[in-house]
Amino acid sequence: MYLTRFRFNTARTGARRLLTSPQILHAAVMQSFANVPALPDGNSPRVLWRLDRNANNQVLLYIVSPDRPDLTHIVEQAGWPTTGSWDSFAYAPFLDKLTAGDIWTFRLTANPVHSIRTRDGEPTKRTAHITVRHQLGWLLKQQERAGFTICEQPKELPRPTDMDEYQVVVHDRRSLDFTKKDPARSSKINNVQILTVTYDGRLRIDDPDKVRAVLTTGLGKAKAYGCGLMTLAPAQ
Template sequence: MPATLTRIILNRHHRRACNDLAYRPGLHKTMMRLLPHPDGPHPRKAGGLLFRLDPGLDPVLLVQTADTPHLAGLPDGYGDITTRDLTPILTGLTPHLPVRYRITAAPVVSRSADAVPHPVTGRLRGKLTPLTGPDAIAWWQRRAPAAGLHLTSLPAATPCPFPSPRPGPYERLTQFDGTATISEPALLDTAIREGIGRGKAYGAGLLTLTPG
């Protein structure tokens, strides 16, 4: 299966880009315009859309899609855009290969003490609580092996500001950076293509690798 990574250096003087930086649901809608065929009940998932905002003096958006992105769907002047085929990276995943990784994720836990019955099934549903600090790091240390990574350094965890006065549990994002070796290439391939964790519509879940 193909996959493409698009890098967008946002134009801070572009009205839509500025609005998207200030409002994540709007950013999600703009990114959906990159899908050439947004069909079905779950078009984001079907199109393999994942994105991440790397903040800085010139904010950078990384956008992953299953197919070649529909760049004409973006407003003129939105940013400086480049794309690359991820096939060489995905086919080059081999056991014990050292890598550096980055992922912005939405670490959450279901607190069973606050559980309430589902109105239809009767199953107990805990309250989703965002994790921060050491708890967030522990969350990633648990998730990484299931994604085919053996962590070789303590992850650096950086809270990501979210432009919302009352962000929900999926909107409290943390950026994790560190080193690892590949333990299970098939699991890692799936994690890269499908993303990790919740909050993918808010810019969470996209895992990127560089040779370590």
């Protein structure tokens, strides 16, 4: 497994093209591998990616993948071809040292959704959580299955609402709207709408194996479009 980081040169036309279309960026990421990655079965490592738009106007692309990627084509389109590059790190040593009880800061961009049924007898429909409260609730519901617990705020700090109970911030809400060809009917174009949010916070590892699975297979839906990739960093 590899963790890769690349910085976009946002002044370039190619960068703007990639950053405004999750479908085009997904294709560019997948083209970074000489051998086409096998289709994931839900339990095996897969190619995950995420865009981080930082406060200093840096836009970073993170990729977690079973194989080391070659981002030459992305550098040529959207980076600094003569002075810029990308960094890839072996991920296994980091994953192997995860231990129950450890505290980490985390970042996750996800597509928090739930299934609803408007009428009895109708099939359920996947719908995005719109409010911050429900988006946080979605993350809290993932905890047990994902093997971690979101840290609570220290008891001495005020908690005006239940939203202030946890050490997590929900931000950077974005609506992605694009078209996609129907693989079953090549002439049909589907309109796709995906709501994404980013979570920054602190967590405690309860089950290291489950957390390793989340870090390598993703969390939630819309993984092909920049969702599901969680990264950890040492807690301050």
